[in-house]
Structure formats: structure tokens, C-alpha cells
Amino acid sequence: MNFHTRKWVKPEDLNPNGTLFGGSLLRWIDEEAAIYAIVQLGNPRVVTKYISEINFVSSAKQGDIIEMGITATDFGHTSLTMRCEVRNKITRKSILTIDKMVFVNVDEDGNPAPHGKTHIKYIEEQFEKEDL
């Protein structure tokens, strides 16, 4: 799993206990997963369909740097299933895991549309040779 996006836990992200608010973390993950799905499926129209059990493994506190990792685990006909982990950038301690996040590729009317993709596209494949 590649860990791309990093976030710095700021005062506005904290819950009354002084640790990272779960809702903020879930918003970041949903956005991260949506961007991953858009890039993998090559379509800006994707929607969150299903999120499995969320395990808040440990808390993060103000000043921590966290990083989010997403990887595709299954390419369906119209869907993409991903696994997610968030960890502390410095200590590598796990903060959250989600086994299954399903996004669906949709058309202009919001109906499921086949995406035709079967495997993970890595950065090098996303650019033409002359762009590199």
C-alpha cells in the first residue's frame, strides 16, 4: 500500500478529548478514496457506495503528522473496492483501518456505468512517455 496524502493534526480537527475527531478523519479518507477512484477509473463521476467496519485503532493528537494509504483490492464491473489504512507518519503506528470501501463509477444521470478497468494503474502508466 502506498501512503500518499499527509495531514497535520491542527486544533480545529480535535474533539473535546483533545484527540483527532473521527468525523474529520472520515471526511479526509472519503476524499482521498474518491480521488484514488477517479484516477484509477479515469472518470470524475464516482460515488461512495459502501464503507465496511471502521477500526479506530489508536488516536492522534494535535501536532501529529498522519498519512493515508489506499489500495485497490477488487475491480468490479461498475465498482472499485479499496482498502485503507491511516498511520502516524513518524512512529508508523496504525490509527485507523477500513477493510472495504466501495465506489461506483456513474454516468451523467448518476446510474452505474461499466468502467472497463481491471488492474491498478501506477503513476508511470498515468502519463504519456513524453510527459515524464
Ligand SMILES: CCCCCCCCCCCCCCCC(=O)SCCNC(=O)CCNC(=O)[C@H](O)C(C)(C)COP(=O)(O)OP(=O)(O)OC[C@H]1O[C@@H](n2cnc3c(N)ncnc32)[C@H](O)[C@@H]1OP(=O)(O)O
Ligand atoms: C481528472 C479528474 C478531475 C476531477 C476533479 C474533481 C475532484 C474532486 C473529488 C470529488 C469526488 C466526489 C466524490 C463524492 C463522494 C461522495 O460523497 S458520493 C455521496 C454519497 N454516495 C451516494 O450518494 C451514492 C448513493 N447511491 C446511489 O446513487 C446508488 O446506490 C448507486 C451508487 C448509483 C448504485 O446503484 P445500485 O442500484 O446499487 O447499483 P447496482 O448496479 O446494484 O450496484 C452497482 C455496483 O455496486 C456494488 N454494490 C452495490 N451494493 C453494494 C454493497 N452494499 N456493498 C458493496 N458493493 C455494492 C454492486 O456489486 C455493483 O458492483 P459491480 O458488480 O458492477 O462492480
